[in-house]
Amino acid sequence: MEAPSSQFLIQFPGAFRSPSCMHNEQSKIFVAKNLGNRFPSLIVKKLPRRSLLQFLGFNSVLLNSCPVLAAPMQEMKEPEVIRTQKLGNGVRIQDIVEGEGPEAREGDLVEVNYVCRRSNGYFVHSTVDQFSGESSPIVLPLDEKQIIKGLKDVLIGMKVGGKRRALIPPSVGYINENLSPIPDEFGPRRSLLSHAKEPLIFEVQLLKVL
Missing domain, CATH: 3.10.50.40 (Chitinase A; domain 3)
Incomplete structure (x- = not known):
């Protein structure tokens, strides 16, 4: 089963660096397809920005209604010297x-x-x-x-x-x-x-x- 065109591969530097198959675009597509078939866990779907934020646990309504959650924490201050x-x-x-x-x-x-x-x-x-x-x-x-x-x-x-x-x-x-x-x-x-x-x-x- 081929990976859809809307998917991309996580790149690993130095992996699959065969001189015979990495010199043209066709061979790269071939490696990507076969890698997707053999290791489907390496395929990551592109998600819309809104879906990605919700997946990570961010709720736009919560952020809009509770801006204090996004505010930086205040630093502890030393006692004031007289x-x-x-x-x-x-x-x-x-x-x-x-x-x-x-x-x-x-x-x-x-x-x-x-x-x-x-x-x-x-x-x-x-x-x-x-x-x-x-x-x-x-x-x-x-x-x-x-x-x-x-x-x-x-x-x-x-x-x-x-x-x-x-x-x-x-x-x-x-x-x-x-x-x-x-x-x-x-x-x-x-x-x-x-x-x-x-x-x-x-x-x-x-x-x-x-």
Whole structure:
């Protein structure tokens, strides 16, 4: 049974490339007819555009009545940064949320949550569990003999409820192993100190001024 003239063949590069039968149009038609007889699954019928769209699951009425289905998805946006500042010691600060509670001052005890990452974005340590979302806030003294100076400078001036993101250079970071914040567990502690000589990014939220 011959393939109708309204059908076409799926082409396979390099297939049926015999010198004796591929040099004229007649031989091509002969190969197409025989291929259609022997392998009917390789014959694809030409469908009108409307039928093809319906075959693929598109319904013109649905698209006309629900244009939102054809609209591109909106991208997730980063939290809006209120302001940025660079301190004289090289610390760069972005205010993400401006708090409304009491302001932290030097010498205060503060309760915070934080996430620490390397400058390339890789996670180092956090008081917030990445999977459950549960937090274990820590209390820090705003005293550079007990806390890394860069983070102390970030926290001073913050108001309770505020969030800041900061890039802290190693010169005002973990210049010794006794400075907070540092995890108690051996693994996270070792991971943090192994990156002590590079800039670190802290995202910190001020929960309380004690």
